[in-house]
Amino acid sequence: MKQGIIVLLLATLFWECQPKPSENLMLNQEDYSQKVNPFIGTTNQGNTNPGAILPWGMASALPHTKNFREKANGPAYYEYGDEQIYGFGNVNLSGLGCPIAGSVPLKLSRGNFDWEIDNFASGYSKEKAHAGYYGVSLDKHQIYAEMTATQRSTLYRFKNEGKGKKINLFLDMGANASHRKGGKLKVVNPNLITGAQYDGGFCGFPKSTEIYFAIEVNQPSNKVTVYQDQKPTEDKEAEGKKAGVVWEFDKDTEQIEVKVGISLVSVKNALENLRKEQGDYSFEKVHQLAVNEWNEQLSKVEIETSNVDNETIFYTALYHSLLLPHVVSDVNGEYYSRETEQVLVANDYTRYSTFSLWDTYRTLHPFLALMYPKEQRDMVVTMVEMYKECGRLPKWELFGYDTFCMVGDPAVPVITDSFLKGITDFDTDLALEGMLKSALDTNDNLIRPGIKQYINHGFIPIDDRGGDPKKFSWTNGIVWGPVSTTLEYNLADxxxxxxxKAIGKNQVAETFYQRSQSFKNLYDPKTTFFRPKMKNGEWLESFDPTDRFFDIRWERSGGKGFVEGNAWQYNFFVPHAMNELKALMGEEVFHNKLSELFENGEYDLTNEPDITFPYLFNYVKGKESKTQELVRNQGDLHFTNAPDGIPGNDDAGTLSAWLVFSQLGFFPDAPGIPTYQLTTPKFDKAILHLDDYIYEGKTIEIVKTGKNERFFNQITVGDKTRDEIYQLSHSELVNAGKLIFHTNSGQLSEVEN
Known part of the structure; x- marks a missing residue:
């Protein structure tokens, strides 16, 4: 009973802290920013956060509930239910699996300044957040902290709610979230501090960078003190893990506003970004601009529902789908390529960064290609420019350098899928050249380790993976998960x-199509699984399809031969060749194995390899209703309007984009094949407002009719009604005008029967 009371109290507090409608919007104007609950995904290892940020924003302001001073403390900056807030970071990324950023940490305390971390940690209350805004009361410090953001800067308002002790505002250079700590700073004048935060060590990759900042404080302070090695100094500059600066304010100071500009190029650009984007705007003005920007982007998808929770879940998933990749070019167009150590200019595009491509090629980028094609075009141009600059398309790019994390060649499906969906305004010949470079280069290939073995054998042998498995790194040529990596290379090919083929290179097309079919070399008809094979052509013995312990990286990093999964979770991972796989298995085995995967609990929505699998019943005639059942069940089970409302790490919006597609009723199961698998929409009506860039402002109205909430077997596309249609091409979708799912067509589904 006691546990139940505690849960009820926590739930009550959670709901009381949710944001109230903005008073600054005109009457009758719908405020989509208020439909977002940024606390969703802030537990259950979702690694999201409730901070203030703009769509694809470089800068963000949010609370840190972890102590990062001594070490990187996991990939989450904030976890709902943590007891204390230590400070606020200004560059923070959403839904990543390794610690990074948390840059330019600002902290507050009262009384005589003391470096010890306990002086800054505070219990908190009165949390509220919506898209573009976060607010919280720091109970120990008796300060109410509010924050909002522009694309490249943040703005704080600290309101004094206490008496008796002076206020300290502290820039703590050693308390960022990444493995590399510290930074350097300079006091330009008492109200302006500039410098650079050190950052690096992402997922074990040694490269690092500097994040430049300019901090303006609007309130005159009593004293500004620079700290070097935790000791006050008369110098105006300091550097290191124990460097910082403290502004001291009188105990009666009513409020303090702090502006932070960010750049990856220079201090000068950080200050220019700040002043051009914020000018002399008030906090209310910057907040309203943030709300307006979110309203513009979120309103491109309208849904009709009377269920407030369902509305919040959907728009929060849409919100999380619009955070990464983020803008990295400055207001003057400059960006820093750490691969070439050059400052370059993005002349006819916006430069983006943080491409978690092994995750995002599956759902996020196909969603952006449909609903935000201008941004997606600039992301594709960014990738092609990366090849021009350093001779490689990106694999897992972060802050101007590639970390080479994960496996496969994931930029390839993003670029091709975008092109086939009408985003053609980029150098396609150069893009193909970049693809061929990674697909053919057998000499120290950082994008495709094991490529020589893959070409020679048609698969990567588990006993010839390029190095010592006990000495794994991202760049020493070792293949993590030879089966998984082979399948990923097949998809890229x-x-x-x-x-x-689309640009008339027919011989290249034929060669790589044949290479894409080599998954057949790893299919074992006796076990009906893909499994590891030796270089002599024999199967690796002691095969256990449920094994996840382990390949070569960490516990549960994948069964022998697999990446972050087991043989079950890769058993249908040939999205480009589903009909060929069905023929290889036989339709009955295909269906039975797919059913068994769900029945025995091997399906894992929290990780990428099998997230498309509920849609694969659409490939088995007469079994399509299983797709409709499973998609709805998985969505309703795992996505809720609560802090644990994402089933696991959001992976830069990948899981959120899965939900957005699934609740709209169509899903891109195969990047590079511009076709969607259909399922029953969650909502009775949705309107998609397509962009002028390639879709000429068309709209798609999606309607669900009839009394059957879960199953359909008839659909109207435009003015044509068809029975048993479960796939729709991209062209058909964007030109349909209206899409009607009929759920009362008189024929019961198999599941209902």
Whole structure:
């Protein structure tokens, strides 16, 4: 009973802290920013955060509930239910699996300044957040902290709610979230501090960078003190893990406003970003501009529902789908390429960064290609420019350098899929050249380790993976998960073939199509699984399809031969060749194995390899209703309007984009094949406002009719009604005008029967 009371109290507090409608919007104007609950995903290892940020924003302001001073403390900056807030960071990324950023940490305390971390940690209350805003009361310090953001800067308002002790505002250079700590700073004048935060060590990759900042404080302070090695100094500059600066304010100071400009290029650019984006705007003005920007982007998808929770879940998933990749070019167009150590200019595009491509090629980028094609075009141009600059398309790019994390060649399906959906305004010949470079280069290939073995054998042998498995790193040529990596290379090769064919390179297309079929070499008809094979062509013995302990990286990093999964979770991972796989298995085995995967609990929505699997019943005639059942069940089970409302790490918006597609009723199961699998929409009506950039402002109205909430077997596309249609091409979708799912067509589904 006691546990139940505690849960009820926590739930009550959670709901009381949710944001109230903005008073600054005109009457009758719908405020989509208020439909977002930024606390969703802030527990259950979702690694999201409730901070203030703009769509694809470089800068963000949010609370840190972890102590980062001594070490990187996990990938989450904030976890709902943590007891204390230590400070606020100004560059923070959403839904990543390794610690990074948390840059330019600002902290507050009262009384005589003391460096010890306990002086800054505070219990908190009165949390509220919506898209573009976060507010909280720091109970120990008796300060109410509010924050909002522009694309490249943040703005804080600290309101004094206490008496008796002076206020300290502290820039703590050693309390960022990444493995590399520290930074350097300079006091330009008492109200302006500039410098650079050190950052690096992402997922074990040694490269690092500097994040430049300019901090303006609007309130005159009594004293500004620079700290070097935790000791006050008369110098105006300091550097290191124990460097910082403290502004002291009188105990009666009513409020303090702090502006932080960010740049990856220079201090000068950080200050220019700040002043051009904020000018002399008030906090209310910057907040309203943030709300307006979120309203513009979120309103591109309208849904109709009377269920407030369902509305919040959907728009929060949409919100999380619009955070990464983030803008990295400054207001003057400059960006820093750490691969070439050059400051360059993005002349005809916006430069982006933080491409978690092994995750995002599956759902996020196809969603952006449909609903935000101008941004997606600039992301594709960014990738092609990366190849021009350093001779490689990106694999897992972060802050101007590639970390080479994860496996496969994931930029390839993103670029091809975008092209086939009408985003053609980029150098396709150069893009194909970049694809071929990674697909053919057998000499120290950082994008495709094991490529020589893959070409020679048609698969990567588990006993010839390029190095000592006990000495794994991202760049020493070792293949993590030879089966998984082979399947990923197959998908990339198929996409090379698709782009080559589309631009008239037919011989290249044929060569790479044939390469894309080599998954057949790893299919074992006796066990009906893909499994590891030796270089002599024999199967690796002691095969256990449920094994996740372990390949070569960490516990549960994947069964022998697999990446972050087991043989079950890769058993249907050939999205480009589903009909070929069905023929290889036989339709009955295909269906039975797919059913068994869900029945025995092996399906894992929290990780990428099998997230498309509920849609694969659409490939088995007469079994399509299982897709409709499973998609709805998985969505309703795992996504809720609560802090644990994402089933696991959001992976830069990948899981959120899965939900957005699934609740709208269509899903891109195969990058490089511009076709969607259909399922029953969650909502009775949705309107998609397509962009002028390539879709000429068209709209798609999605309607669900009838009394059957879960199943359909008839659909109207435009003015044509068809029975048993479960796939729709991209062209059909964007030109349909209206899409009607009929759920009362008189024929019961198999599941209902």
């Amino acid at each position: 198929f996409n090379i073939a698709q782009l080559a």
